[in-house]
Amino acid sequence: MSSPEQNPAFESTEVGRIDSSLRSTGVVFSISSALWLVFASFTGFLAYLQLAVPSMLEKVPFLTYGFLKPVADTALTHGWVTNAAFALIVWIMSRLSERAPDFDIRRYLLVPAGVVYNFMLTFGILAIFRGEARPFFLLEIPSKVMLSCSMAFSLITVWTILDYCRRKRRTAYISQFYILGAVFWLAWTFSITHLILGKVPINGVIQAVTASWFAHAYLWCWMVPVGCAVAYYLLPKLTGQPIRNYKLAFVCFWLLAFIGIWGGPSALVGGPVPQWIQNYGVIGSLLLAVPALGIAMNLLVTQAYAKQQPLETSSGSLYSLCSSPSGRFMGIGLLFLPLFGILTSTSAHPDHKETFQFTFWQEGIFYLGVYGFFTMVALAGFYFMMPRLTGREWPCASTMKFHFVSVFVGLLIILLGLFWGGFAHADAMANLDRDYTYISFITWAPVLFASSGFFLVAIGQIAFLIHLMSLIFAFPHSCFVGKEGPTFLAPEIDERSNA
């Protein structure tokens, strides 16, 4: 399997035909998402480094923290998360509708959508560097640029619905529910929010309410559902076990659907917005722990069950957290979902907000969700998907190990730095005996620590990007000597084989 030639046996199956028809889409979205992740991690590194060494780049104002932080966050979410989600959504949706396309609509709908989206996003990032950033978290890109992005979202939403409607089986998979929900939620919240902030003349705090609503919805109604769809789809294939409780999976979907979108205004607790809006936000965030724990429990129990009863195949145990690259990332990513839910939920409580609002603590929660949960699960998806789309094996096992170690260790360092910094920040802020500059002094070490984590992630991602390129373009190199390829698994197990 170490040869870069394509696998003709796989090509001839129905699944193989579906996969190979998605090659162009997969290439566009996977390469662009990997590029954005490298860019986001590197700018994140530079941004946090400057909190520790503020005078470093002061001669170049557009590389100071105030410019780089929104660039890093935008590239991480709208660049990496959204592109990776598109790549995985299209693949999972096609697989689950079980039809190879008669007329390849994807090539004419999705590839242009992807190109337009990434082009506009680049334009938006340049606009931030030019000083046109908008002052709202995750909405920093100017509205006029982003409204054209929502056209790309609409194309992908339309394709997703079309693909769902022509599915072979009349029953639905849980992954399809998550994907359909997610594309709707993103397209709607995104267009509505940008219309309000960019076109409708609404002044004052309503803008802040809308922006906080969107930032929360982006994480919990787009990023998390896509992560869940990938996990629900991949975990049975990786473990050889069906999802333990398929009914609970649907219950949790509707819980997340009705709870997930409310929690935004909890970011404004204590601020200048009417109390009832804050209350909705706090309650919405507090309840979020329920679906998050439900989903995580269902997936983690499935994973644990597989460890007790490993499915024996000709090539040994099908699932192993250590040997399968997908399994490694998935196993770690799933652990962060309940953490993300619990931290989002507890940090919304007014007592907690009183101390930790406006500190690095909330940055820590954001990066825990994006890097910890989504990035890990999406990378698991990439490691599983890309060989099947291209029909080739990953060329290098040690690169994969290096990627995993650097991303995982980098993630831990980021989280440790930011949560430590959050504690120190909150403590120093409440200490009235100290001048406010004491905060810069006390958070110096944590911030420097966190920035080194971003650097590690960036290095790992560069390795991944090179690896991905050599897979897609079949660079003639290989470090697999006498080893079996890690990802091609003969039988693929359905997520509800016994449901």
Place this chain on the structure above:
Amino acid sequence: MSSRFPVFFILVFATVALPWGILIFKAEEQLVSLRPSTSKLEYYYVDKDGNEYDSADAANGLTKVSRNETGSPQFPIWRGGNALRGKYIYESYGCIQCHTQQVRQKDFGVDIARKWGGRQSVARDYLFDSPVLLGRMRIGPDLANVGNRLDAQALHKHIYRPVAVSAMPGYPSLYSVIETRGDGSHTALHFESGEYGAPRAGWEVVPKQDANDLVDYLLSLKQDYELPEARVVKAGESGGGSVATEEDEFAGNKVLSKGKKLYNTPGACVTCHQADGQGNEIAKFPPLAGSDWVSGSEDVIVRVVLNGLQGPIKVNGKDYGTVLMAPTIWVGWPDEDIAAVISYVRNAWGNKSPEVSAETVKRIRGEIGTRTTPWTAQELEAFKK
């Protein structure tokens, strides 16, 4: 598990439509009626047919309705000119990544204890802000009231070269360091020799337009006024209590205490010259406290009050440009009231000049005759004895 698409679609639509309708649409519905306000509300009563009454006892089944008290000054103040341009600089330099502009309630966090503001920020404070700059991170201190805490020099020095321990980068690109020629530029920053950030001898730091605008914007950040829903928190109070009444230092003098009341009438002197007599440097309203125009000859000040004054004008050595003062609500005031308010101004905030009598006002009215146009500074020089 229903897989019927319409059902699924309607449910998913509801998950967006509900929070949208309740959170954002209802919030907009509630807040869209907010208007700038004086610090008091008036109440009146309406019946079912929409007739208005002044008292609750006038008829049965009346509902209490509030409206803004008419008059001025009304808050928040519309921000324009350089300060508005400075807001764009604030946005594009990403100041919001480290600074908030919101003061939380007294018992919620340490915002008021840290003297970031005298009261909680409320929705009305941000009425004219688009985009609103509440912020979500406090690596640096809150800036909702930075215009009360720091003066232009301190702000410029901090932006040019922040103190060494701060996590804030300097923005030297907003300043030119040039060789001093002659007396030097009048806008150059004043550094003591050897002060942190001072240029080498013979050189000076001159703010560029962007820096001046940014500082104008920062100086305009003041939530020092009171609103009906937000009172300044006094020591020992929890939450937003009522306004403590200020002691009247002129309680013994009928004329001065009447003058103080007239001065502070909404729409009168206080609108521009402020209750502390310091004026407003951004809007180019000159100070009255310590002003030689106020303390000098009574012939000058009475003429200014009666007919107004057209700039350019210099007060205490500072240039206030082509500011125009035109008589408004005091046009019809009797001579006694004009005399009282002038006497108050000549004796408040450390000013010590003789009071002006109603007879003097009457005499000067006669001398002015039918003239209605404002005086210029040059014309008034003739009356300075």
